[in-house]
Amino acid sequence: MEKRFTRYASIIDRQSKSYYDRALKEYKIGCGQQFFLLWIYESPGVPLTVLSEQGRFDKGTTTKAVQKLKQLGYIRSEQDEKDKRMQKLFVEEKAIPVVEKIYAVREKINSLLSTGFTKEEEALAGIILKKMSENAGTYLTENK
Amino acid sequence: MEKRFTRYASIIDRQSKSYYDRALKEYKIGCGQQFFLLWIYESPGVPLTVLSEQGRFDKGTTTKAVQKLKQLGYIRSEQDEKDKRMQKLFVEEKAIPVVEKIYAVREKINSLLSTGFTKEEEALAGIILKKMSENAGTYLTENK
DNA sequence: ATAATATAGTTGGGTATGCAACGAATTTTG
DNA sequence: CAAAATTCGTTGCATACCCAACTATATTAT
Numbered sequence: 001m002e003k004r005f006t007r008y009a010s011i012i013d014r015q016s017k018s019y020y021d022r023a024l025k026e027y028k029i030g031c032g033q034q035f036f037l038l039w040i041y042e043s044p045g046v047p048l049t050v051l052s053e054q055g056r057f058d059k060g061t062t063t064k065a066v067q068k069l070k071q072l073g074y075i076r077s078e079q080d081e082k083d084k085r086m087q088k089l090f091v092e093e094k095a096i097p098v099v100e101k102i103y104a105v106r107e108k109i110n111s112l113l114s115t116g117f118t119k120e121e122e123a124l125a126g127i128i129l130k131k132m133s134e135n136a137g138t139y140l141t142e143n144k
Numbered sequence: 145m146e147k148r149f150t151r152y153a154s155i156i157d158r159q160s161k162s163y164y165d166r167a168l169k170e171y172k173i174g175c176g177q178q179f180f181l182l183w184i185y186e187s188p189g190v191p192l193t194v195l196s197e198q199g200r201f202d203k204g205t206t207t208k209a210v211q212k213l214k215q216l217g218y219i220r221s222e223q224d225e226k227d228k229r230m231q232k233l234f235v236e237e238k239a240i241p242v243v244e245k246i247y248a249v250r251e252k253i254n255s256l257l258s259t260g261f262t263k264e265e266e267a268l269a270g271i272i273l274k275k276m277s278e279n280a281g282t283y284l285t286e287n288k
Numbered sequence: 289a290t291a292a293t294a295t296a297g298t299t300g301g302g303t304a305t306g307c308a309a310c311g312a313a314t315t316t317t318g
Numbered sequence: 319c320a321a322a323a324t325t326c327g328t329t330g331c332a333t334a335c336c337c338a339a340c341t342a343t344a345t346t347a348t
Contacts, residue, residue, distance in 0.1 A: 176303070
């Protein structure tokens with residue numbers, strides 16, 4: 001059978017991004033910030049490196065997303081006392097409505113993506129995609 | 145269960161793109177052209193609109209990828225006689241080694257992505273991802 | 289302790305991509 | 319048939335992203 005995993009992943013990713021962009025426009029952020037804002041919300045004080053690792057983003061990408069969130073006043077950073085290179089990130093009050101909106105949009109997108117799936121298929125999809133993304137991180141990267 | 149389909153799709157897509165970029169560097173193309181070159185190879189005379197639809201790419205994205213392939217001499221276009229707006233696309237001899245390379249890389253990526261999968265899981269992954277990408281095209285887009 | 293290495297984060301540059309506005313050709317409508 | 323609407327493709331602009339080079343701080347090795 002012809003496998004076309006990447007083609008499907010690409011379509012899912014692009015369409016989801018476009019949906020996020022439309023849904024978050026009113027908050028002045030795009031698809032590129034949602035992941036980071038929620039992660040900071042869920043892990044107060046998280047440093048940039050951890051964000052990069054968790055999303056498998058380049059450090060530069062993470063820096064720029066974080067800068068945008070900071071400019072908008074949605075997060076703030078504190079320098080770590082012990083390691084002065086490290087910035088600990090926190091969500092600001094102002095961002096709470098945005099966080100809630102992102103959760104809702106994420107939920108919506110994920111349920112639209114699994115339209116017509118049985119409960120079993122949906123669970124299986126989660127497991128398979130997780131495994132595949134782990135493989136991507138392990139076997140498709142240059143280093144490691 | 146918490147669904148995170150988009151996160152996984154995003155990682156798979158980004159890592160695959162990076163792999164394509166590294167693997168195709170010697171041919172002066174990047175991840176953004178592989179889909180189009182193969183499709184033109186498999187469907188001689190295909191117009192730009194069909195490429196856009198099949199990959200669910202924006203028309204502008206398709207135009208730019210096609211322009212790059214043309215500049216490199218990998219494809220040529222012919223104006224349709226009946227409908228003068230339409231460009232029919234064809235692969236040039238020069239591109240054959242590139243086409244073969246892309247097939248090999250695609251195969252490699254897809255097999256790396258399914259590392260550790262049973263035959264059943266692999267087949268299931270294809271079915272589920274296909275379905276999900278169709279849902280993305282149907283339910284996540286603005287129009288239609 | 290000092291030199292070599294490693295790590296956190298930033299920056300500059302390039303590619304991929306979507307979106308909106310456009311021009312040209314075609315089709316549909318009244 | 320002429321005007322309006324649609325369709326094919328292009329272009330300009332903006333965002334997301336990776337990569338490589340860099341600074342500053344921290345850690346390890348000699």
